Amino acid sequence: MVSTEGLVPITRSFLASYYDNYPFSPLSSDVSRLTDQIFAMATTDLLKDSPPTQGESLLVQEAERQPPHKVDENMWKNREQIEEILFMLEPTHWPRAQQSTVEDAELVSLLGRLQENFKSTLSTLESFQAKNSEFVFNTVMTYMPQDFRGTIIRQQRDRSERNKQAAIDALISSGGSIRDKYALLWEQQMERRRQLAELGSATGVYKTLMKYLVGVPEVLMDFIRQINDDQGPMEEQRQRYGPPLYSLTKMAHSIRLLLSLLWGRLETSKLQKNQVVILEEAADVYTSEFQRFIKFIGEVFTNSPFFITAEDAGTLSIRKDDDYKEISVPAGSAHEVSLTVESVNSYIAWDFSLVQGKLNVQDIGFSVECTNLSGEKTLILPYQRYEANQGNFCTCVPGNYKLIWDNSYSSFFKKVLRYKVDCIPPVVDSVSID
Structure with a gap:
């Protein structure tokens, strides 16, 4: 027992x-x-x-x-x-x-x-x-984390299953036999099993994923x-x-x-x-x-x-979800977080808010940009000022993604920023147990 x-x-x-x-x-x-x-x-x-x-x-x-x-x-x-x-x-x-x-x-x-x-x-x-x-x-x-990361993992799984079903539908539409259909279904099942084994062993890209399983x-x-x-x-x-x-x-x-x-x-x-x-x-x-x-x-x-x-x-010794960071962004400056993305269809997600002080200063500028492997820059999320924001997007190209909190417009007031940022690779799928 x-x-x-x-x-x-x-x-x-x-x-x-x-x-x-x-x-x-x-x-x-x-x-x-x-x-x-x-x-x-x-x-x-x-x-x-x-x-x-x-x-x-x-x-x-x-x-x-x-x-x-x-x-x-x-x-x-x-x-x-x-x-x-x-x-x-x-x-x-x-x-x-x-x-x-x-x-x-x-x-x-x-x-x-x-x-x-x-x-x-x-x-x-x-x-x-x-x-x-x-x-x-x-x-x-x-x-899994009971915040936006858990939601993203579910979204990835749902998308993966839709893609698998689309592959089956395409096979049937092209004249594939019942035998062909089930050969593909079993191949997909074995892929789920490989992913489960790699997740348990935390090999390859799964090492990156492991830190999200708080x-x-x-x-x-x-x-x-x-x-x-x-x-x-x-x-x-x-x-x-x-x-x-x-x-x-x-x-x-x-x-x-x-x-x-x-x-x-x-x-x-x-x-x-x-x-x-x-x-x-x-x-x-x-x-x-x-x-x-x-x-x-x-x-x-x-x-x-x-x-x-x-x-x-809940009775075990489990580390707390302490990966929110808190930082002071001085007046006239900005705070940046860079994420290196190796796989397309990864999710970049964020959750932030301002810690309000006595002066109750309300907002901070926020934008996201990408520099691809060729050095070309693309604005992913245009600059806008927020008191708090939570969001995510699916990456289309590998490269360096920079999240920028901008307090340069402020001449006198610092902003205390509490934030969490994650890059979740597209590796979570339905698991299979036999």
Whole structure:
């Protein structure tokens, strides 16, 4: 258990004791039985007199392969197979030469019901992935600064996710296949994981980001660094809940294989009653068992102590948010802060106010300028006088950015300036835990 004298990274033994409270009821024995039956029907009966095409051979190999070890990768694999199955269940994708066969009222009704079951399962899976991602991100954000920096981090994450979705949309618009779509989705997921690992290790540009995580206990960063290690804390999750998920992944591959081979041979043969019966039974068992697993694992994840809570963090020794600076700007002079920006799409942000004295002097001039790598100067924020101001902008070019507080117009009065300035690199993204 976690030490009462000081929190430590959650271990496999800690998660084991937690998972003991969440045993998963075994999958129906029909899962393994039907998986074997539909795979045998596909590879023995349907391929006996009709050799597979290159694409069909790849599907056979994929169905024979052991499912991936990681939980989230299995989720994406199931989602991909469900989309492929739904694609084939669309009436417009039934072989035209067999329209007289598939228009049989009973078969049409059956395929329509299977389509609705798979749509419901896909919706459940999409909702689970979205909620899990949001839950983890919001948990991490409880340790982020609760000022404009936290807002900017959220903005960066939202923009990053929009860019990822735009890449998916562009792929689909250009004719990319479902397989291509999910290859890109997994590549994006792995990028999130790399960013999480680098954040925990504070390597590269993440060293710059670390100083903005005010109040984050070191044990949290230790946990983030090791969370997805092959033998890290989440390996306990894979050992506990991986096997039933692996069985469902294998079943999804087999259903897709059977349906693909059946559809590919309707040009020369009709659907047999035994084929329809086993397809219906397999689809019903898979969708019901997979939805049961998703509901269960969703409850486990929601309550899982992957991260310490903000309330727990309040009991630790956390350094205060003391990075506001206070400086006196004499009459007739200015105060400047220079920031070197190496990456475009970084955010420069500020928050300042004047400490009012007995004379209640109200304002100070403020402007922002940029000198790019070629030495060219650009005025980013025109000069204006403020009593207080908070703002930010996204950088378009690397270079030196100078924030200037100008009291040169004053002949007699100094200004006491309290300010905070940050440059936040564009490296924060949705995190992924498996």
